[in-house]
Amino acid sequence: xxxxxxxxxxxxxxxxxxxxxxxxxxxxxxxxxxxxxxxxxxxxxxxxxxxxxxxxxxxxxxxxxxxxxxxxxxxxxxxxxxxxxxxxxx
Amino acid sequence: xxxxxxxxxxxxxxxxxxxxxxxxxxxxxxxxxxxxxxxxxxxxxxxxxxxxxxxxxxxxxxxxxxxxxxxxxxxxxxxxxxxxxxxxxxxxxxxxxxxxxxxxxxxxxxxxxxxxxxxxxxxxxxxxxxxxxxxxxxxxxxxxxxxxxxxxxxxxxxxxxxxxxxxxxxxxxxxxxxxxxxxxxxxxxxxxxxxxxxx
Numbered sequence: 001x002x003x004x005x006x007x008x009x010x011x012x013x014x015x016x017x018x019x020x021x022x023x024x025x026x027x028x029x030x031x032x033x034x035x036x037x038x039x040x041x042x043x044x045x046x047x048x049x050x051x052x053x054x055x056x057x058x059x060x061x062x063x064x065x066x067x068x069x070x071x072x073x074x075x076x077x078x079x080x081x082x083x084x085x086x087x088x089x090x
Numbered sequence: 091x092x093x094x095x096x097x098x099x100x101x102x103x104x105x106x107x108x109x110x111x112x113x114x115x116x117x118x119x120x121x122x123x124x125x126x127x128x129x130x131x132x133x134x135x136x137x138x139x140x141x142x143x144x145x146x147x148x149x150x151x152x153x154x155x156x157x158x159x160x161x162x163x164x165x166x167x168x169x170x171x172x173x174x175x176x177x178x179x180x181x182x183x184x185x186x187x188x189x190x191x192x193x194x195x196x197x198x199x200x201x202x203x204x205x206x207x208x209x210x211x212x213x214x215x216x217x218x219x220x221x222x223x224x225x226x227x228x229x230x231x232x233x234x235x236x237x238x239x240x241x242x243x244x245x246x247x248x249x250x251x252x253x254x255x256x257x258x259x260x261x262x263x264x265x266x267x268x269x270x271x272x273x274x275x276x277x278x279x280x281x282x283x284x285x286x287x288x289x
Contacts, residue, residue, distance in 0.1 A: 019261035
């Protein structure tokens, strides 16, 4: 089942960051909308970004075009969740 | 070729995921085959040309070589051969006629190429996460069909909503930034394979 609803999308983004960046559950549980990601989280390098995007596509059943990807949508956990939700919840 | 378990009876021909994903998921694959060997089921993991411990430079690999190598590996195995393929490896298994096929999180050639292109863009070089891959190989993969015909089972991980015969809990090691030991996942996958082969 593809996750539906904002809470389900947020939970999926949390799981994807945990699984792709090999972060402890407690760390991703502590993520809030303001938590800074790209540039702050050392695990999130450009290769890891590629893995995060592809895994989000798989789990949410969405397609992310590479020209949609910019620093802004990766800046915070809230921004990444909004970006995913705009595509997953239509 | 890494061989595990007895030298008779049904044998699993296990193909690792492709390119960078192979490094990240090899531990899981070996753990799965060890558990199957403990149950008396033999397994073999070949190195496809240009992958793993193969002496061929990755840039010289072509899909036809992989298919020939898989076929050659299959002829060296005793008993009925059951194919196990992780991720895109199934694309290399169209030149054999196994007793059954078991795929973990398979993807189409087109999807595999899309992932590779994304890695190349992320690395901002000509390589794909450290792998030099010929344009001809990318083209081969982009048009490669998944094998059909044999008795087939598809297993995916719980977070993956796509159609499958079974969804098992666990994180995908082929995506993980750090090598992950996933003993519970290896147990569950080995159990699924053992039941499938026995069925």
